Amino acid sequence: MPVKNRFAELLPEITEWRRDIHENPEILYDTHRTSALVAEKLKAFGCDEIVTGIGRTGVVGVIKGKSDGSGKVIGLRADMDALPILEATGLPYASKTRGAMHACGHDGHTAMLLGAAKYLSETRNFDGTVVVIFQPAEEGGGGGKEMCDDGMMERFGIQEVYGMHNWPGRPVGSFAIRPGSFFAAADQFDIHVTGKGGHAAKPHETLDTTVIASQIVIALQTIASRNVDPVKQVVVSVTSFETGSKAHNVIPETVHLKGTVRTLDGEVQDLTEARMREIVDLTARAYGGRAEIDYRRGYPVMVNSEEQTAFAAEVASAVSGDCADAPLVMGGEDFAFMLEERPGAYILVGNGDTAMVHHPEYNFNDEAIPAGCSWWAEIVERRMPAA
Template structure:
């Protein structure tokens, strides 16, 4: 029976797992219920080894093939965490946790990898070992980094690693991928502008940090328009502007900004960090104040490896009949840490005409399940064909 047909048979079961996860979202590393359910299911499938607590709340399952002449080990990774968003879908299985929601489809990723693990445990039609990786805290917590620092790759002797993300706007079950830089480095910055507060009726007696900060917000946009090569990608966004006063008639003592810088190369990352510092301190000095800048390098550029990308695309074509070239994505993805540690590839699978990820009306499309599960299973069977 073709792999995809088997997952069509399993679709209702996998859908039930997914909807249960959707009802009970957990944020960052607090994926205790989710991790427990994943471990229980892997145990019921008959995995050869199950390890919990990697990267705090990560779960790893080991499935051995019928033979191991190749000695090869392939890792398959899914993320488990939800987002701090109030759900607005109105679904029967909507989130039961106020202020938490699976708004990025990690419930679907986890369910699909569980489906692939069930199939691979049943058939074992491969020569080598597969390691299924269930990761917490993709949404800003760096769970991929935590798992790697916890010895994931070395402990399980992983040779290659593969990941997948659903993509609204693409036809259901269709695939897209690109070699090299794919998702952006996503860094964080904070700036505190210090002035001299006072009465709003006497601005001449103050050094107004709101003017400094307002000028800086505008000036930061010149990093993209006047500092970066137009063919390079950089996005600098100020996302929070907070003063030390909430009164109508008080010029505050300080203003605090937060934001992100997203880039596709180390050179552009260096440029963004340097110019954010120079612009903010320079603007502050111009108005007689000061600025303290903190820049945190968070997720690195997620770059697919060429050979593994070609292979992943071939598998996608065998599953769905085609595989498009994906666009560059300026969002961050902490699978980047795993691709820095081992060769591998990350692919997009179409979620259909749905709300965008991170939207309160988003929902993972369960019709994606057969294609997504099949891609993971065939990555294993085609990369490590049975001896």
């Protein structure tokens, strides 16, 4: 396939971009260096329009085809931000910023979309307009929502939008996708338990918040096992248990719990939140204490559109020879906000036998670059064929 051959030629250059971004990770919206690099590359490629500062530090490039008789406008999105993780890869191009690392492959996503933008700017072999979207703050910051709230879809007339994520454990350059609900809604909660502290040798004189909080943790697990339909998915994870004391002989006055809830269905999300509020309040009261929950809705369920998913799978099969059925993923993905605004699809590209994402030894596999770039380019050329 000519596209794949071209990206094989560009691989050393795109790899160099990727490793430079990896070496200089930036977290959330502080992607100033990365955003500047992206804008500089898009300008060098000859993009027709480049806009910075969308969604605070997002970058958008516009590439017009040889003709525009179709009137179609397709958005292609990559994320740019890193994670607050101490890198442990030992690579020559490892992070130079202590405590920040591209542990999710956003460096690879950005580099692949830049590669696709270079190719599309060179060839213009399509009838319509491509909008390349480089987003900050995917890792918990809601950068996709910020870009949408800035009017990106309307401003650039985007009609469909496509995204991609690397996936460790899948063969390098292979693809997987599914229609409908794909990635989970990701909510967060904080629970504050209050009782009566005192000496550990006299528990009868206290209202033991450690016991109360422990009962709450256990009771929350009954939401999945006894409240939600067994064929539906929900994860309630308490990830932190902090007491108001560090002494061995003190029963603490307060306990702070925090964690996350993952669901793939709006009704299950509503049920889970309601049951959590009841369990937290009533369990604490049953033991004579008090507890309050701060429950915050985060990223919504990411839902792939049926038609665009079928098309994306067809393109993936053309690029790599096959496209597998992807499993449901209980992780969150803020591309969900863009898919709420416009129909589109999100696909997984294989990263090979590597450490999992969000692991200090993870590294994006540069061998996946030609397949990823080719998929984006083929999305454009097949969806908007040149007249």
